[in-house]
Amino acid sequence: MIRLDGQSLTAPLLARIAAGEGVSLDEGALAMVAENRAVVDRIVAEARTVYGINTGFGQFATVVIPPDQLQQLQLNLVRSHAAGVGEPLPKDQTRALMAARINCLLKAHSGIRPEPIRLLADCLNRDVVPVVPSQGSVGASGDLAPLAHMALLLVGEGLAWGPAGLVPGGAALAEAGLAPVVLQAKEGLALINGTQLITALGNLAVARLQRLIPLSDEIAALSLEALRGTRAAFDPRIHAARPHPGQIAVADHMREILGATSAIAESHKDCHRVQDAYSLRCIPQVHGVTRDALAFAGAILERELNAATDNPMIFTDTQESRSGGNFHGQYPAFACDVLAIAAADLASISERRQERLVNPATSDLPAFLTANGGLESGFMMAHVTSAALVSELKGLAQPACVDTIPTSAGKEDHVSMGPIAARKLLRAVDGLEQVLAIEARMALEGVRLVGLAPAAGLDALRGRLSAACAPWTDRPMFEEIQATFRALRDHQEATA
Structure with a gap:
């Protein structure tokens, strides 16, 4: 059992709950x-008029609801807001x-009774999971529609x-x-008013990136060995002179993986090349900023996971209720x-290393990593698949948070x-x-x-990849990529 207390939930713990704990x-x-x-x-007993407790919502905040209709008000709110598609x-x-959402409610600013929280926890523990449509929330005033389906x-x-x-x-x-x-x-509003869809999905992504980002260093090191790259670019003096934490950490990790030599x-060691292409030479700089981005964004998402995001706050x-904007996502x-x-x-940058691995003009390796070129196509289409994925990822990198469409008759004018x-x-x-799986498979074949x-620090990764993937002869590539994908998952589990 993972204990929820409103203040100590983390991305890895949330991922374990998501997986069934x-x-x-x-x-x-x-x-x-x-x-x-x-x-x-007490507010209800004293007949005080307080938003969200005995009034309508949004544009209807000025409509006072009589005491005998407060239960119906909350049920109506949940029903009407369950508008996801x-x-x-x-x-x-x-x-x-x-x-x-349970963790948010345990912050004790939502005005809800313990009973609905206990029921939500019982549903989790007995795997009674609601169907929640993925679309229909603009992320302010909270993730109303998804949480209403949950409620x-x-x-x-x-x-x-x-x-x-x-x-x-x-x-x-x-x-x-x-x-x-x-x-x-207040309980219907307490259940649906907050940023928990954004926060939950964001933290699940964080939990995966916390493993993938260090793994990308190992895969890059395997590519560097296959491409006969130099270790000189990872000299600690270079990175101390530009002291970004992620850059220094990646350079340290690369030196640890690659060791003194192989x-x-x-x-x-006596070849004519003095500098590698940027996709090899700048691994610390490019991989490093992703680490710093993860540290920055991961801290925001973890704080949000342990925050009260209701309105009004109790x-x-x-003994007061105060309206604010913590629901804004x-x-x-x-x-x-x-x-x-x-x-x-x-x-x-992974795709750029892949291009170098399959292109004989940029390596000492046979074209497309096959010794039987012409009869065999080797990793030609694996690189095409990677290029397609990267192009799609560039589209996904377009920020969503810079967009806004006012809702609720203009009251929610920035979302x-x-x-x-x-x-x-x-x-x-x-x-x-x-x-990354495609790069790992190419790099294995290159080595x-x-x-x-290659360097002894790559033995564990290379061993798992080699066990999953025999030396290449043309065969269904999708099966090869899937086998590599599973091997990398196993490697992440073993090194977590």
């Missing part, structure tokens, strides 16, 4: 939730969404994933031995766009488009992983063709 709720945080809820009960989110992404499950409505397909939400709860809740004042390095100490949207740019750039940023980021990470041992 259960959650427990911190009892101290739940006690604070109950205290916070008492403020809402498009393909449903995969179950793992929806599980991440649920966990992120429908808690009141026994909407759809859920069943063993054989989609089932009614109420039936899914009953099958798991769970009962729906009746939403009280049989390949010894074979060309403050227990002063610009922070996580901006972070997701930065990471999509980083993924595209990392894939772009983040964060869910678009988050969804395209995950697509970018998928593409990057495939591009085989050189016929000398």
Whole structure:
């Protein structure tokens, strides 16, 4: 069980919940939730007019709702805001969404009772997962539509994933031995007002990039050996003179992987070349900035994962409700766009190394990494696939967060488009992983063709790739790429 307390959830932990691990709720945080809820009960009892508790929403904020209609108000809110369209989110992404919302509610500023939070956690632990359409949120006022689809499950409505397909939400709860809740004042709004779709998807991408970015250094090192590149560009003095943390870290990592020398390095130590192409020489500079981007954007997304993003906010100490803008998704949207740019750039330099590997004009290797050129096409089309992926990644790198379309009759006049940023980021990470797999397979074949041992620091990676992929003769390339992809996943697991 992964304990949720509103303040210590991380991207790797969220990824584990998404993959199926259960959650427990911190009892101290739940006690604070109950205290916070008492403020809402007091507001209702005193008949104070407070937005979100006994008024309409958005443009209808001036409409006061009588006490006997407050439950219906909250149910109506959830029903009407469940307006999503498009393909449903995969179950793992929806599980991440649920966990992120639980963690937000445990900050104890939402005015919700513990009961809906417990039910949401029970749904996670029994794998009762709502069907949440992927489109329909502009990322302010929060991810209203996706979270409303999630909230429908808690009141026994909407759809859920069943063993054989989609089932009614109420039936899914009953099958798991769970009962729906009746939403009280403020609780519908508490469930749907926040940035949890952007934040959940962004953190899932972070968890993957935390492994892929260091892996890209290893793959680049294998390419460098296959291309008989020099280690001179990784001299620590060069990088100390331009002290970007990511650049220094990558140069350190490359020296660690490549060691002092190798049989390949010894074979060309007296060659005429004094400088490599940028795709080899500038690995620390290009890979390095992706590390710095991940540090920057990852910190934003982790803070957002442990933030209260509701409106209005309920403050227990002063017994007050205050309206603000924590639901605005610009922070996580901006972070997701930065990471999509980083993924595209990392894939772009990988593709340039691939071109050098298959092009005999830029290496000492046979064309397309086959000794039987003409009869065999070798890795010709693998590079074409990589080029197609990189071109698509460049499109995905176009920021979503700079766009805005005013909604809610102009009240929501600047929105983040964060869910678009988050969804395209995950697509970018998928593409990057495939591009790196293609480079890894090419680099392995290049080293085989050189016929000398590369640096010992590459033994683990080379061993897994070699076990998955026999020396090349023309065969279905897609199977080869898939085998490499799986080998890289295994290598990431082993070195995590």
